[in-house]
Amino acid sequence: DTGVSQDPRHKITKRGQNVTFRCDPISEHNRLYWYRQTLGQGPEFLTYFQNEAQLEKSRLLSDRFSAERPKGSFSTLEIQRTEQGDSAMYLCASREDYLAGTYEQYFGPGTRLTVT
């Protein structure tokens, strides 16, 4: 297994367009997280899945944002009607179940979104 993968790596879009990002977690990691990182800041939590259930959403996740993990494997993050303030690095991370005694989250390379 090569780790968490994200697609695309870069996305340039015009304001008002919709974009969708994909994350493939490490296989058998049932917990999946989305974070957003802007320049000069650390990653900020957006949302969290345990298998296919979306258990938490940050207040950063406005109603223009939606995330899914329909089969408990890969996840998608969609942003509708993009705004310039959405420009950021979108990071996906996955983790083994806590029963394994580990809590580390493993990150993908991220998708860099630029809204023009």
Next chain:
Amino acid sequence: DQQVKQNSPSLSVQEGRISILNCDYTNSMFDYFLWYKKYPAEGPTFLISISSIKDKNEDGRFTVFLNKSAKHLSLHIVPSQPGDSAVYFCAAMRIYSGAGSYQLTFGKGTKLSVIP
């Protein structure tokens, strides 16, 4: 409100010497702490973690110290190598079930430069 603080934006160290990166937190509910390393255009890479029931954890050249009473942790890298040059993020989480658990709260990062 910044719950995890890394007050030094940057640090320069000579190759072979010790690098000490510091992190403070304000939320006493945090009970698991992690350090991540990040190169430009890549996702964060997990380095080392520590539970609140310990005060020290070592992994090769990396040692993390936790002072719960001071709400302070530090990462020591000995000896420092040029390949260690990167941005280092401190992160914290709560490891119990309930709202906000398992999501990572990050500091803003410290850019480490190891000079050959």
